[in-house]
Amino acid sequence: MYTQxxxxxxxDGESAAGKPVRSAEEMHLEQRFEARIDDGxxxxxxxxxxxHYRKTLTRQISQHAHSEIVGMLPEGNWVTRAPTLKRKAIxxxxxxxxxxxxxxxxxxxETLGTSRDQLLGAxxxxxxxxxxxxxxxxxxxxxxxxxxxxxxxxxxxxQVPLCRCSYAPYARAMVRICREESFHQRQGYDALLVMxxxxxxxxxxxxxxxxxxxxxPCLMMxxxxxxxxxxxxxxxxxxxxxxxxxxxxxxxxxxTVQQAEVLGVTLPDPELKWNExxxxxxxxxxxxxxxxxxxxxxxxxxxxxxxMRVKAWNDGAWVRxxxxxxxxxxxxxxxxx
Numbered sequence: 001m002y003t004q005x006x007x008x009x010x011x012d013g014e015s016a017a018g019k020p021v022r023s024a025e026e027m028h029l030e031q032r033f034e035a036r037i038d039d040g041x042x043x044x045x046x047x048x049x050x051x052h053y054r055k056t057l058t059r060q061i062s063q064h065a066h067s068e069i070v071g072m073l074p075e076g077n078w079v080t081r082a083p084t085l086k087r088k089a090i091x092x093x094x095x096x097x098x099x100x101x102x103x104x105x106x107x108x109x110e111t112l113g114t115s116r117d118q119l120l121g122a123x124x125x126x127x128x129x130x131x132x133x134x135x136x137x138x139x140x141x142x143x144x145x146x147x148x149x150x151x152x153x154x155x156x157x158x159q160v161p162l163c164r165c166s167y168a169p170y171a172r173a174m175v176r177i178c179r180e181e182s183f184h185q186r187q188g189y190d191a192l193l194v195m196x197x198x199x200x201x202x203x204x205x206x207x208x209x210x211x212x213x214x215x216x217p218c219l220m221m222x223x224x225x226x227x228x229x230x231x232x233x234x235x236x237x238x239x240x241x242x243x244x245x246x247x248x249x250x251x252x253x254x255x256t257v258q259q260a261e262v263l264g265v266t267l268p269d270p271e272l273k274w275n276e277x278x279x280x281x282x283x284x285x286x287x288x289x290x291x292x293x294x295x296x297x298x299x300x301x302x303x304x305x306x307x308m309r310v311k312a313w314n315d316g317a318w319v320r321x322x323x324x325x326x327x328x329x330x331x332x333x334x335x336x337x
Contacts, residue, residue, distance in 0.1 A: 037239050042168035045111035053238055057167050058112045062119045065105035066130035070305055072098045074138040083141060090187050097180045104173040111169050124310045132291060133221050135299030142210035148188015150218045156181045157252045166239030196264045212268040220291045222249040253281050
């Protein structure tokens, strides 16, 4: 999905020696919180919650929001070059959806007590991360289709369980997001299917090349192996995360192999084979060195993508200033009336 933050950021909180002594009231509140989590209940914005729960959610939701708005950039690169008016309209609608997803998620993150300016400031300074998948280039039109099929397909696999996240504002936002992501996945697959069934040999080769380049980064989207996922156990205990990284990755591979067969492309993994005993597809070893290198800021497009976001923010400063000035003017009129 677009939420690798729990696995790619440092641990929050005080050291054991620096933790403040909790009062009896705080201990009682924490017991009530844990009981609600154990019962499968939801936590609302005004409910009491442990500070580490709040920080974990802020990190995850904001990283998810950052991924949505940075994720607009690889596809925006192809709006003016889409092959038909139909494909242009679909792509524009998809990019608009992604912008909306970012707004829903920033709003959800703000309910945890961090302002949107603070969230975006962390992104622009490089302190906050976004999904590693958006640091790869879109070289051909087939890349746009593969992003829809594989990238959004992986996102759906990871995001559907978030509709049951224990933090209610996040869970509610994810219901609509998942519906729209399902459309994005289908339109990407449809675009590739047209090229594979009706296209020229060159177009079919273009699709296969795009699949070759995006397959492994998509498997990295689910985060590091469970044994190296430092935050997953606690996040699953709190109901923020419902399924482990490795289980989600396996579900994605199992679902995608059959889709690839229908499409007529070969997944670039010589070790990919059906394991009758496990009832799953076995797949090769992921290059985790590449994953951590991209997460650390040294991917093919890290600097370009972050630079474009910072430029867009700076270029839009006058719009924000004008909106605030208008709001102040309206407030003054209301006070005078």
